[in-house]
Amino acid sequence: MSKLLAMILAGGAGTRLEPLTRERAKPAVPFGGRYRIIDFVLSNFANSGVYRMKVLTQYKSDSLNNHLSRAWRMTAFLGHYVEAVPAQMRTGVDWYKGSADAIYQNLNIITDEEPDHIFVFGADHVYRMDVRKMLDFHIERKAACTVAAIPVPIEQGREFGIIDVGPDGRMLQFLEKPKDPPPMPGNPKMCLASMGNYLFTTDTLVKQVVRDAADEKSAHDFGKSIISELYKHEPVYVYDFAQNTVAGQEDKERGYWRDVGNIDVYYQSNMDLVEVDPTFNLYNDRWPIHTQPNNFPPAKFVFADRESKRVGTATDSLVAEGCIISGGQVHRSVLSPKVRVNSYSEVEDSILFENVTIGRRCRIKRAIIDKNVEIPPGMTIGYDPVEDKRRFHVTSGGVVVIPKGMKVT
Numbered sequence: 001m002s003k004l005l006a007m008i009l010a011g012g013a014g015t016r017l018e019p020l021t022r023e024r025a026k027p028a029v030p031f032g033g034r035y036r037i038i039d040f041v042l043s044n045f046a047n048s049g050v051y052r053m054k055v056l057t058q059y060k061s062d063s064l065n066n067h068l069s070r071a072w073r074m075t076a077f078l079g080h081y082v083e084a085v086p087a088q089m090r091t092g093v094d095w096y097k098g099s100a101d102a103i104y105q106n107l108n109i110i111t112d113e114e115p116d117h118i119f120v121f122g123a124d125h126v127y128r129m130d131v132r133k134m135l136d137f138h139i140e141r142k143a144a145c146t147v148a149a150i151p152v153p154i155e156q157g158r159e160f161g162i163i164d165v166g167p168d169g170r171m172l173q174f175l176e177k178p179k180d181p182p183p184m185p186g187n188p189k190m191c192l193a194s195m196g197n198y199l200f201t202t203d204t205l206v207k208q209v210v211r212d213a214a215d216e217k218s219a220h221d222f223g224k225s226i227i228s229e230l231y232k233h234e235p236v237y238v239y240d241f242a243q244n245t246v247a248g249q250e251d252k253e254r255g256y257w258r259d260v261g262n263i264d265v266y267y268q269s270n271m272d273l274v275e276v277d278p279t280f281n282l283y284n285d286r287w288p289i290h291t292q293p294n295n296f297p298p299a300k301f302v303f304a305d306r307e308s309k310r311v312g313t314a315t316d317s318l319v320a321e322g323c324i325i326s327g328g329q330v331h332r333s334v335l336s337p338k339v340r341v342n343s344y345s346e347v348e349d350s351i352l353f354e355n356v357t358i359g360r361r362c363r364i365k366r367a368i369i370d371k372n373v374e375i376p377p378g379m380t381i382g383y384d385p386v387e388d389k390r391r392f393h394v395t396s397g398g399v400v401v402i403p404k405g406m407k408v409t
Contacts, residue, residue, distance in 0.1 A: 002115075002116040002117050002135070002139070003113075003114065003115045003116045003117075004050050004052065004115055004116070004117055004118075004119070004135070005052050005053075005054065005109075005110070005113050005115035005117075005118050005119070006045050006050050006052065006053040006054070006118075006119040006121060006131075007053075007054050007056060007103060007106070007109070007118060007119065007120050007121075008038070008041060008042070008053060008054065008055045008056065008121055008122075008123050009056055009099050009102055009120065009121070009122050009123060010025060010026075010027045010038060010055050010056060010057050010058075010061075010064060010123035010124075011025075011056050011057055011058030011059060011061075011087065011096050011102055012025075012026055012058075012059070012124070013026075013059045014026030014029075014059070014124070014261075016261050016262040016263070017029060017260075017261065017262065017263060017266065018393075019370070019393055019401055019403040019404075020263065020266075020368070020370060020401065020403075021060070022403055022404065023060065023063070023404055024060055024062075024063040024064065025057065025058075025059055025060050025061050025063065025064045026123075026124050026261075027064055027123035027124050028061075028063040028064035028067055029260075029266070030336055030353050030354070030371075031126065031260070031266075031269075031270065032270060032273055032282060032289075032318065032334065033273075033318040033319070033320040033334050033335060033336055033337075034291060034294075034320045034321070034336065034337065035289055035291045036064075036067050036071075036291065037123065037124050037125075037126065037260060038055070038064065038067070038068075038123045038124075039071070039289055039290060039291045040125065040126050040127060040128075040289060041121055041122070041123055041125065042055075042072060042082060042290070043128075043287075043288065043289045043290045044127070044128060044129045044130070044131060045119070045121075045131060046074075046290060047130070047246070047247075047287050047288070048129075048130050048131040048132045049132060050119070050131060050132075051074060051078070051079070051080035051081070052079065052080070052081060052113065052115075053081065053082045053083070054083055054085050054106070054109055055068060055082065055083065055084050055085065055123065056085050056087075056096075056102050056103075056106060057084050057085065057086050057087070058086070058087045058095060058096055058102075061084070061086060064084070065084045065086075067292060068082055068083075068084050069084070070292050071290070071291050071292035071293075072290075085106060085109065087102075087105070088105070088106075089105070097220040098218075098219055098220030098221040098222075098225070099120075099196075099220070099221055099222045100208075100209050100212045100213075100218075100220045100221060100222050100225055100226050101209075101212075101213065101220040103120065103205065103209045104209040104210065104212065104213045104220075107206065107209070107210075110202060110205070110206060114202075115202055116201070116202060117135065117138070117199060117200065117201060117202065118199070118200050118202055118205050119131060119197070119198070119199050120197070120198045120199075120200065120205070120222065121196075121197045121198075122195075122196045122197060124259070124260060124261060125195065125196075125257060125258065125259055125260070126257070126258040126260055126269055126280070127241075127256055127257040127258065127280075128246045128249065128253070128256070128280075128284075128287055129148075129241065129244050129246065130244055130245065130246045130247075131199075133244055133245075134146060134148060134199055134239045134244070135199060137169075137237070137239050138199050138237065138239070141168075141169070141170075141235065141237045142235065143199075143201075143235050143236065143237040144200070144201055144204040144230065144234035144235050144236060145198060145199065145200050145201075145204055145205075145227070145230055145231075145234065145236045145237075146198070146199040146236070146237045146238070146239050147163065147171065147194055147195075147197070147198055147227060147236065147237070147238050147239065148194075148195045148197040148198070148199075148238075148239050148241050149163050149192040149193055149194050149195060149238050149239065149240060149241060150192070150193055150195055150240075150241045150242060150255060150257050151184060151187070151190040151191070151192060151193075151240070151242050151255070152190065152191060152192075152193045153189065153190060153191075154181050154183055154188070154189055154190060154191045156193075157178065157181025157191040157193065158177050158178065158179060158181065159177065160177065160193035160194065161174065161175070161176050161177070161193065161194040161196075161223045162174075162175045162176075162177075162178050162181045162182065162191050162192065162193055162194075163175075163192045163193075163194055163238050164182040164192075165184070165185065165192060165238045166185070167185055168237075169237050169238050169239075169240075170235060170236070170237055170238075171227075171231040171236040171237065171238055172231075173231075174194075174223070174227050174228045174231060176223065176224060176228070192238060192240070194223055194227075195241060195257060196222070196223065198222060198227070199239075204230070204234060208226050208230060209226070212225050212226060241255060241257060242254060242255035246284075246286075246287040247284075247286040247287050248284040248285065248286030248287050249284060249287065250281070252279055253279060253280060253281060256279055256280045258272075258280075262395075263368070263395045263397075263399060263401060264395050264396065264397035264399060266368075267351065267366075267368060267395075267397070267399045270334045270351050271332070271334075271349065273318060273334065274316050274317055274318060274332050274333070274334065275316075276316065282318075294321060294322075294337060296320075296321035296322030296337050296338060297321065297322055298321060299319045299320065299321060299322070299323040299324075299325070300323070300324045300325070301313060301314065301325045302324070302325070302326050302327065303326065303327035303343065305327075309344065310327040310343050310344060311327065311329065312325040312326055312327050312328060312329075312341075313325065313329050313330065314329075314330040314331070314333075314335075315330070315331050315332075316331060316332045317330050317331065317332060317333045317334065317335065318333075318334045318335065319335045319339075320335055320336050320337045320339075321337050322337040322338040322339075323335050323337065323338065323339045323340070323341075324339075324340045324341075325340075325341050326340060326341065326342050326343060327342065327343030327344065328341035328342055328343060328344065328345040328346070328347065328358065329341075329345070329346050329347070330347045330348075331346075331347070331348045331349075332348060332349050333347050333348065333349065333350045333351065333352065334350075334351045334352070335352045336352060336353045336354040336356075336371075337354050337355075338354055338355045339352045339353075339354070339355070339356045339357075339358075340356075340357045340358065341358045342357070342358060342359055342360045342362075342377075343360050343361075344360055344361045345358050345359070345360060345361060345362040345363070345364070346362070346363050346364070346365075347362075347364045347365075348364065348365045348366075349365055349366045349382075350364050350365065350366065350367045350368070350369070350382070351367070351368045351369070352369050353368075353369060353370045353371040353373075353404070354371045354372075355371055355372050356369050356370075356371070356372070356373050356374075356375070357373075357374045357375065358375045359374070359375055359376050359377035359378070359379065360377040360378070361377055361378050362375050362377065362378065362379045362380070362381075363379075363380045363381070363382075363383060364380075364381050364382060365381070365382035365383060366382045366398060366399050366400060367381050367382050367399065367400040367401070367402065368399060368400070368401045368402070369402045370401075370402060370403050370404035370405070370406070371404045371405070372404060372405045373402055373403075373404070373405065373406055373408060374408065375408055376408060376409065379408065381400055381402075382400050385398065388400045
């Protein structure tokens, strides 16, 4: 049986998710009411039976480190662990120069662990995946490296690193955001986009990051610097993520993957969850998304005075533990723990992080309100674009974002 190691890249600055990443790393951003973004990739490995995971951190990692230490305590005496590895500048005084450099600066981990195969995955995507099936594909083809890819409409190919493959799945070409993306074999309307998830034989990975580190002109990025050269000399294969299945998954969920790298995509990915019949279903108990347990009481909905419209309700929404909907109305929204919505207020199409309080008679629509924010009584947010832009951060898609701890007056 192969000895496996997962190295999770969680050191990016996450600037496109500002202001949500102003005080936290991107993988630590809350998602779906009670999770952090990183919980999805870690759950995929744990559910797949890969129990040795190193999380390479760097920017604003305190919140992420706290989450990992509390939510991901595994059985150490069986050799199971999720371990945060901060940037240590082992090879000099520089931060990580790119994803490949992050692995290079931590080659000591590989030396210590002695794995046969190494997964190098990102920490900021929302999806379910049985990584063992990717491993089987990799071993059957005697690949030096396997790249996970997802089919996307060919007109969207300019936004991704696109892979041209042969009929057997071997990589023929890697193109970074090409103007004319090559179509998938047998499907001229789709092309294969790299997910930024890789599986290497250990020798291949070590040789490649050492080679890359010696190249002063390199971008030190896996896609641009490693994969774009490796396929020319070694057998690099492409694993079609759309063919991956997990236990308890419905057919409509197959191939669901979201890169929540900007706020509009992050917002829409949360809104996907509140559909009556969502494409991505959090309630699959055969492939659970693990996270930090808590001791908060159940969510509570109080007041039912329909004549005065003082009714505590939530419809088509995710409402986490410890929330109190006290005479307010919540619709198509995602609420993290300990949110309070007070009487006569309306919250619609919004995401409220932990410990947010909505005062009486407020109207909130298409907003993301970060942790520890109190909205004073009578406030309207999301209805007047000019006023919203004057006071808050507003995305190109019109989503109002209120930063963590902001004093709203």
